[in-house]
Amino acid sequence: MKSMEELVDFYFRPNRLPHLWCPGCGNGVILGALLKAIDAENLAKDDVAIISGIGCSSRASGYVDFNTANTLHGRALPISTGLKMARPDLHVITLSGDGDCSAIGGNHLIHAARRNIGLTLVVFNNSIYGMTGGQYSPLTPMGKKATTAPYMTIEPSFDILDLARAAGATFTARATTYHVPILVDVLRKGIRHEGFSIIEVVTGCPTNYGRQNHLGAPAKMMEWQKDHGVMKAAWDKMDEAAREGKFPIGVLSERTDLKEYTKAYDEVIARAQASVKEETA
Amino acid sequence: MLKFYTKRCKGCGICAYFCPRGVLEITELNKSAIKEGKENDCISCGQCEMRCPDYAIFVKKEGA
Numbered sequence: 130m131k132s133m134e135e136l137v138d139f140y141f142r143p144n145r146l147p148h149l150w151c152p153g154c155g156n157g158v159i160l161g162a163l164l165k166a167i168d169a170e171n172l173a174k175d176d177v178a179i180i181s182g183i184g185c186s187s188r189a190s191g192y193v194d195f196n197t198a199n200t201l202h203g204r205a206l207p208i209s210t211g212l213k214m215a216r217p218d219l220h221v222i223t224l225s226g227d228g229d230c231s232a233i234g235g236n237h238l239i240h241a242a243r244r245n246i247g248l249t250l251v252v253f254n255n256s257i258y259g260m261t262g263g264q265y266s267p268l269t270p271m272g273k274k275a276t277t278a279p280y281m282t283i284e285p286s287f288d289i290l291d292l293a294r295a296a297g298a299t300f301t302a303r304a305t306t307y308h309v310p311i312l313v314d315v316l317r318k319g320i321r322h323e324g325f326s327i328i329e330v331v332t333g334c335p336t337n338y339g340r341q342n343h344l345g346a347p348a349k350m351m352e353w354q355k356d357h358g359v360m361k362a363a364w365d366k367m368d369e370a371a372r373e374g375k376f377p378i379g380v381l382s383e384r385t386d387l388k389e390y391t392k393a394y395d396e397v398i399a400r401a402q403a404s405v406k407e408e409t410a
Numbered sequence: 411m412l413k414f415y416t417k418r419c420k421g422c423g424i425c426a427y428f429c430p431r432g433v434l435e436i437t438e439l440n441k442s443a444i445k446e447g448k449e450n451d452c453i454s455c456g457q458c459e460m461r462c463p464d465y466a467i468f469v470k471k472e473g474a
Binding site: 133137146147150152154155157158306346349 | 415424463
């Protein structure tokens with residue numbers, strides 16, 4: 130197994146470091162964990178495709194040496210879907226942010242989940258639109274400040290995993306940038322899962338979200354994740370009062386009863402070819 | 411033993427905050443470094459390496 134230093138040397142494109150993420154931004158931790166997961170799963174660089182949308186999170190695809198594409202705002206999932214349909218043998222990993230994936234690409238999210246297409250979607254949830262200057266997103270918690278909500282947001286936020294599960298996602302998991310070993314573990318399980326898997330990663334944006342909400346230094350934001358993320362097994366035993374303000378982490382749901390989309394589509398191809406044969410016979 | 415990639419470091423202070431032995435500090439130049447007098451206190455626990463978002467600090471095991 131490669132050390133972290135070797136992983137960075139091996140998987141990063143040359144001369145891409147330092148990356149452009151702000152001091153203390155958790156995105157680097159998520160990308161590092163993804164490299165650990167890909168390496169632990171023994172996936173060859175050519176067998177992995179990393180597709181991203183637009184936003185801070187989506188800059189990740191440009192740094193690493195796989196088949197990569199940095200695509201349109203909110204449209205990472207449609208492009209990933211097209212790629213997976215054309216090349217079902219690829220491990221398609223889609224990187225997106227909370228704004229990219231739940232607002233602009235919200236419709237794509239529910240339909241990718243509904244189809245159960247075999248992708249691994251990693252949502253970098255920093256609770257805000259970082260790159261565009263700190264506007265609130267559908268995942269910004271109610272009562273927090275943002276550039277577009279200087280007197281606090283009044284909208285309840287989505288639980289993106291509940292949303293995806295309701296839409297049919299067959300694998301949902303959550304981790305944080307504090308819980309690195311758990312993050313690597315759920316990424317590995319998500320990659321292995323046959324069907325649509327979504328992994329929400331709670332990460333800190335010290336520059337926009339942290340500053341506007343007076344959350345302190347980047348390390349303090351990471352410590353907040355430590356204090357508020359609860360493993361699923363412990364979460365299940367907690368009552369409503371104890372759960373207040375906290376969130377479960379780990380694999381939250383997994384089912385195998387739905388057929389993966391490209392497999393189902395193979396059957397369509399077989400039926401179509403059989404009918405052509407009948408007509409020409 | 412710690413290995414620093416100073417060019418990558420942005421001085422966010424996460425490594426110094428989570429170091430259980432207080433070995434690290436952020437210098438005047440806004441870079442992570444070993445505190446004076448703490449040169450032999452690192453226990454190679456790997457917290458800094460695991461948490462650094464900038465891949466700027468790695469733990470080298472002795473003899474490796």
